[in-house]
Structure formats: structure tokens, C-alpha cells
Amino acid sequence: MYVVLVYDMEADRTQRMLRLCRRYLTHVQNSVLEGEISEGDLATLRGEIEDTLIAGESVIVYELSSDTLLDRTVYGDDPTEDSRFL
């Protein structure tokens, strides 16, 4: 399936969530990752997210069937073309 994941972390804990999610997904914008992921990996990731979050932080996981994302448009500078996202 295809997943879009957005996180909102305490400033000094952002890298922790990014490192975790990057093991499974592609970093596409400041606090956004997306990509194909197996059901097993997604279950693992969900557990790790729950273990990581503290009060005031949140993660939203949008789970799509792989062929139903109608359109994805990037306006402005595509951060995935920026080396800091590689």
C-alpha cells in the first residue's frame, strides 16, 4: 500500500521521528514522508511511532491503496530535489 505520513514533534525531537520513518518511507517535505510499504512494515512502524511520541506531538498516517492516488502535485521548490533531503 501507499502511505503519506505527517508528523508534528517538539523541535528538538524532530530528527528522532525523521530517522525512524526514513527507515521505511521517503522524506518529501519538512515533516512529510511517503512511499510504498508492506503491511508488516507498516504495523512495525505504527508501533514504533506510538513508542516514540510524547505529549503534544502527533503523527497522522494516511493509508491509500497503491493505485488510487489520483494526483500528487508539488508547488514551489520540490524539496526532494534538494540535497538536504537525500
Added chain:
Amino acid sequence: MYVVLVYDMEADRTQRMLRLCRRYLTHVQNSVLEGEISEGDLATLRGEIEDTLIAGESVIVYELSSDTLLDRTVYGDDPTEDSRFL
């Protein structure tokens, strides 16, 4: 259709994008909005986004048919339950 929109703006310009997108969508996390939107409104919004962005900023629009979002899970504190998002 259903849209998930994420933005990455210069810090002092965040409110400008939020105000714009909120005219059409619901604010669900720090830099994330989502909701049902007509094709006409989405076309208008896309134009306004392009007019608003400056170098270094970006917006990603994920466009879904209304029935293809398999699952949406919020981990941690759901910001939509927080009055600052109302």
C-alpha cells in the same frame, strides 16, 4: 474529491498559507490541511497557492477520490481536538 495538503513556508509567512488553505480545507496538524473540495474550488486554490509561494517554499497536494482513503490514523495528541486549531 478528498485532498490532503502539506505546506513548508518561511516561518514568518506560515499564517498566510494557512489562512488561504483554510478557506477550503480543515486544519488538522501544524502544516497539514485536508477535506472534501470541489474540482472548481481546488482549481482556484491551486492558482492561489502558486501566486503565494516564494523561493524555498513548497506545497504538496494529494488528490484522492473520496472513497479511496483506506485509513487515517492519528497518533499522539490529535491537534484537531485542540482549540488553537479551531
